[in-house]
Amino acid sequence: MNIDEIFDFTSFNIDREPHIVLDAGVCVECDSRGCTNSCPARCYTWNEEERKMTFVHDGCLECGTCYVVCQRKAFTRWRYPRGGFGVAYRMT
Amino acid sequence: MSRSFQAIVVGAGPAGSSAALTMARAGLDVALVERGSFPGEKNMFGGVLHRLPSLEKIFPDFWERAPLERHIVKKGVTFMTGDSSFNTTIEAGSFDRPPFNGYTIFRPRFDRWLAEEAVKAGATLITRASVDEVLQSDGQVTGVTILDRKGALKAPVVVAADGVLSFTALKAGLRRPSFDPGQMAVGVKALIDLESDLIDERFGLVREQGFANEFVGCTAGVRGGGFLYTNYDSLSVGLVFHLASLKGSGKTPYDLLNAFLEQPQVAKMVRGGRLQEYSAHLIPEGGYDMIPELYGAGILVAGDAAALCNATGLNLEGINLASQSGVLAGEAAIAAHKARDFSRKGLSIYKSLLDESYVMKDLKSYRRAPQMLHNNRIYNEYPELVCSLMEQLYRIEGTPKENLSKLFLKAARDKVGLKNLAADGFSAWRAL
Structure with missing residues (x-):
């Protein structure tokens, strides 16, 4: 299983308006960045050279991991997608 | 447009639908609010539904009616290293006869069925509705608003059954504003298709018998374990990690899952299968000590929202506790309607009912397990x-x-x- 191909096997109805908004400036100061390894969908990537956190909500499985592991309260918004949007499980 | 009901249930999962079903059957006008485009669309779990005594009371022929995959006749535990494994299995004749002890299910089918039963009993299901605000007046919860929709849903009692992060309980002031990663686990799962004949032969099953196996030692030192469950013509294979341990390890869930699937003994079990779906979800694993305030004025909290999950190491029970707590929340709301008392005191009967049930008794017995x-x-x-x-x-x-x-x-x-x-x-x- 290649996590980069998540859209090949899990269905999403992507909302253009993100349900999670990250203040990535806060992540620069974070000494753990546990979101980058803990997120099961690899929505968070840290670029050490540019010292920059990137968050993409498209493949979010709405599991809640980042909400719990973030120790810096870096979210300016953390809610579930609007009704009808987001991940759509078929047979899990 | 605003609408008034006698009760609002937030979340059409096992807790919410059990609550809505209980109240609708007693004649209450209930709204069942679900953020997915259908109930179950957002819901994920390992794959084994333990026996549901709460629903067997309502449906004596539960196993004939509910959309189930296989009933579990064989349970196993595997101690595993990178290239060896030691297995113990129990297969019992009684597991092969109704009332069955557990089943594999698909949540998008099962949760949808249960919500539809609540609708048949008279509940109003509102899908694609993500609850935004919890309305309060003088400290009494009076209803909810829906994100991107005008108006409000009003009711004298709201059941928060909106899952592990329960923003409804948070907004009503019943849960703490942040969670301890030491009390949470995350599960990831690969749904792998495999012909039913092949499953029968590979795991020694006939008819619709199922096999449920747990693994320990398969998480590269991260606290957690693995599972493999047989559905009718697919396998649910996954890992569960304690969040604090995963976070500190620097390892990723999908790399660990891939390594698990490639462990020689596991690889033989999944051979020939194709990945159909990948999913993930949090599990409140803190047990008794993690339980939030279970009720307040005009509000009750049930299921994962109330952290009612029993992780003993061998079993991981959640849906059975969720469904039972949902039924009891429904009964508490019915009693409150009879007494016309929706105050905190009026709804405290919910806590008494829970305390008397196996839900709280088990969580107390296993308080030290987490x-x-x-x-x-x-x-x-x-x-x-x-x-x-x-x-x-x-x-x-x-x-x-x-x-x-x-x-x-x-x-x-x-x-x-x-x-x-x-x-x-x-x-x-x-x-x-």
């Missing part, structure tokens, strides 16, 4: 100890054999340390 399971040795050293001991017992070297107790002491000293062994034995005995 702490016991925080012992890192369980996930690495012990599986290695078991596998190496068994391997040595069976190995023929052409030299005289050592006796069993010597072998055991030597392996235990090597892998775990005798002091640790004694301490861990004591803590496991106390916890279980």
